[in-house]
Structures are given as C-alpha cells and as structure tokens.
Amino acid sequence: MSASCGGTQAIWPDEAVWRRLVDLSGTLEERIRRMFENLFPADWLRETPDPMQVFPPITAPIDDANLLRQADTLRAWPGVCPRLSEITAPTLLMTGTEDVVIPPRNAWIIGERIAGASVIQIKGGGHGFFYQSPELTARYLAAFLDGESVRPHPGGF
Numbered sequence: 001m002s003a004s005c006g007g008t009q010a011i012w013p014d015e016a017v018w019r020r021l022v023d024l025s026g027t028l029e030e031r032i033r034r035m036f037e038n039l040f041p042a043d044w045l046r047e048t049p050d051p052m053q054v055f056p057p058i059t060a061p062i063d064d065a066n067l068l069r070q071a072d073t074l075r076a077w078p079g080v081c082p083r084l085s086e087i088t089a090p091t092l093l094m095t096g097t098e099d100v101v102i103p104p105r106n107a108w109i110i111g112e113r114i115a116g117a118s119v120i121q122i123k124g125g126g127h128g129f130f131y132q133s134p135e136l137t138a139r140y141l142a143a144f145l146d147g148e149s150v151r152p153h154p155g156g157f
Contacts, residue, residue, distance in 0.1 A: 001093075001094045001095070001129075001130060002094075002095055002096065002099055002101065002102045002127050002129070003093070003095075003102060003106065003107070003110065004079075004102050004106035004109070004110070005079050005080050005081040005084060005106070005109060005110050005113070006074070006077045006078065006079025006080060006081070007077065007078045007079025007080075007081055008079070009079060009081040009109060010079060010081070010106055010109070011103045011105050011106055011109070012103075013100055013101050013102070013103065014100070017038060017100045017101060020034045020037060020038055021038060021071060021101065022067070022068065022071045024064045024067065024068070036051045036055075038100065038101050038126075038127060039051075039055075039101075039126055039127050039128035039131070040126040040127075040128055040131075040132065041096075041098035041100075041124060041125075041126045043124070044098075044124065044126065044132055054131045054132065054134075055128075055131055081109070081110075081113060084110060084113035084114050085113050085114070085115070087114045087115075088115070090116065090144070090147075091111075091114045091116070091117040091118070092117070092118050092120065092140070092141070092144040092150055093107040093110055093111050093117060093118065093119045093120070094107070094119075094120045094121075094122065094129070094130075094137065094140060094141075095107040095119070095120075095121055095122070095125070095129070096121070096122050096124070096125025096126045096127065096128075096129030096132070097121045097122065097123050097124060097125060098124055098125060098126050099125065099126050099127045099129070100126065100127065101126075101127040102127060104121055107119050107121070118144070118149075118150045120140050120150060122136060122137065
C-alpha cells in the first residue's frame with residue numbers, strides 16, 4: 001500500500017511535498033494541516049471539512065527526531081528493486097491515483113518486477129487512500145486474501 005522499492009529506481013515526491021514532510025515548524029494545528037495535505041488530495045480535503053472524522057486518533061507521542069531520522073533513512077536507503085523478482089508469493093499492490101508522497105508509478109515499478117503481481121489504483125486516492133475509501137480497500141484486500149483474481153473494476157467492486 002502506497003509503497004516504493006526505494007533507491008534510484010523509485011520515483012520520489014517533488015521538493016514541495018518533501019519540504020512539507022520534514023517541516024516540523026508551527027503549531028500542532030498547522031502541522032496536522034500539512035500532514036493532511038500530504039495524505040489527501042486537495043479536492044477531497046475541500047469536500048471533507050473535518051478529515052479527523054476518517055483519521056484515527058493519534059495516541060502515541062510523536063518524536064520529531066524520529067521523524068527526521070525516518071526522512072534521512074528514506075533518502076539514503078538503496079532500495080530493493082533488484083531483489084523483487086525473487087518474490088514468488090501472490091502479491092497485491094495498492095496505491096491512490098493522487099498520491100503525492102509515494103507517486104503511483106512506484107506501484108507499477110514494483111508490480112513489473114514481481115511475477116503475477118496485481119496493481120490496484122484507487123481513483124482519487126491520496127497517500128491515505130485507505131482512509132478515504134476504507135470499504136473499497138477492504139473489498140480488494142478480502143478478495144485477494146480469498147484467492148480471487150483481483151483486477152480493477154470500473155467504479156470499484
């Protein structure tokens with residue numbers, strides 16, 4: 001879900017998105033707004049006046065130093081693209097068509113390297129597509145886990 005294989009083969013977010021990801025300035029409200037701008041497309045945010053209604057409450061403390069370490073690690077990680085062909089298990093990749101954090105092309109980069117992988121794009125979904133469309137996400141996952149062929153369906157399942 002919303003993944004990349006890292007390294008030089010991955011498609012990274014543009015610089016404006018990256019700056020939002022690592023910007024730890026401002027009030028809690030400003031930081032949450034930036035987080036939502038990364039997770040969800042602008043159109044969806046306009047239609048959803050209170051994104052917290054679909055987002056789980058944050059109960060664990062968030063350590064800014066850990067967030068910055070995660071960002072540094074992502075940039076330095078050499079990735080696993082060359083090893084993906086070793087995967088023989090059934091594989092489902094899901095991404096939102098409007099994901100600005102991990103651009104959707106990354107799902108196809110992974111899927112092209114894993115024999116028989118299925119790639120599902122959730123139309124209008126951002127990095128947090130599973131919050132935007134939990135029922136559709138669950139239907140695709142359940143079908144995959146039940147061994148059904150998982151292919152995109154017009155308008156969803």
